[in-house]
Amino acid sequence: MDDSDRVPPAESATERTRFGGHRARDSVAWDWKPVDDIDIEDLRERVARYRPPVLSRASGWGRGVPTDYLGALTEHWAGSFDWRVPEVRIRSYPWTRVHIDGEPVTAIHQRSIDPDAPVVVLLHGWPDSFLRFERVLPLLSDVHVVVPCLTGYPGAVTAGIQPATPRVMARQVAGLIEALGYERYVVSGGDVGSVVATHMARAHGDSVSALHLTDLPALRVSPDLRGDLTEREQRYYRDARRWRATEGGYRLLQATKPHTLARALSDSPVGLAAWIIEKLIGWSDSRGENGFAFDRDDLLTWVSLYWYTGAIGTSFDPYSAAPLDVGFVDTPTAVSMFRHEILPPGPDLFRRFYDVRSWTEYDVGGHFAAWERPAEFVVGLRNALVLAEGVRRGTTDTRSRGVP
CATH class of the missing domain: 3.40.50.1820 (Alpha/Beta hydrolase fold, catalytic domain)
Incomplete structure (x- = not known):
């Protein structure tokens, strides 16, 4: 695409x-070009050839996307997932473009x-x-x-x-x-x-x-706040520091070495899926269908859109911007x-x-x-x-x- x-x-x-x-x-109606069949087949072949890494024993999502979960998802991705279904919906929206x-x-x-x-x-x-x-x-x-x-x-x-x-x-x-x-x-x-x-x-x-x-x-x-913080505000900033230490590693990598990360994720659709899906599930309300806010086709649609557009590397750009x-x-x-x-x-x-x-x-x-x-x-x-x-x-x- x-x-x-x-x-x-x-x-x-x-x-x-x-x-x-x-x-x-200066606006123009814009057509979202469908993904070529060869690119869809290439994605399926890459997913089917996925080589799982050797990992230490772990359970749950604490160390990232669990092996069993990712394995079942990628099997569906390489097999029965049909990109054309969400693509029809995406192309039906009233798109416009300006320069x-x-x-x-x-x-x-x-x-x-x-x-x-x-x-x-x-x-x-x-x-x-x-x-x-x-x-x-x-x-x-x-x-x-x-x-x-x-x-x-x-x-x-x-x-x-x-x-x-x-x-x-x-x-x-x-x-x-x-x-x-x-x-x-x-x-x-x-x-x-x-x-x-x-x-x-x-x-x-x-x-x-x-x-x-x-x-x-x-x-x-x-922020560099002047004046006293309330107890709730102090707790918020303590939570923010704790979150950055335990969950915020992705921000540092995307801000400091985005091109290194982009080269890995742009060549491995399963790696891309793991990077994105960990956030989609971890940051959403877990009380949705089957314990998640996203079903598996939703997840694969969002990840596939990044894959077909090649957007993952440039999506990191805001993270390296100096704070204002x-x-x-x-x-x-x-x-x-x-x-x-x-x-x-x-x-x-x-x-x-x-x-x-x-x-x-x-x-x-x-x-x-x-x-x-x-x-x-x-x-x-x-x-x-x-x-x-x-x-x-x-x-x-x-x-x-x-x-x-």
């Missing part, structure tokens, strides 16, 4: 259509039948993609929805691209939304997406009318906090960094909340839309919700 094959012909480079009360500029600063920016652009409907921008993270939001798209038919493929991630990989920092991604996404003709919008993000959303709110505050976040962005995990002090964000913010998020902070800590007007906690759900709990995710997103409407009308909304 070579991104360069999908550049539109010159005569299609500009589409001028009316929607959302604005006029689209920002010479780089292609690709997105799902789902339009409401109401031209004056509000606009929401949904930003994914790692190790996921636009697939994070598949389950919320049907719940948002009354608003215009833009789901960008962040640069370097599936759907936005081209040979020789410059490493994209979250700040660069924020500029690209803002340029995308402007090219689509929208002037004001709500931005929702998680993981890398929450960092990008934060930069968008700071740099493009005239356009970002409200934020919706599902985690405290990583750039906030080790973006300061306090005064954009009205709605927070949806799911109990099994990696490091769930309390509202007081969040309010040190954001103008939190709506706070909703759930006893279910994890890091991939839009996928795991789409209905609850949409509740929080609509809270942000209420805040945006309050900004438009010159009023405020200070509702704070508790655990349902």
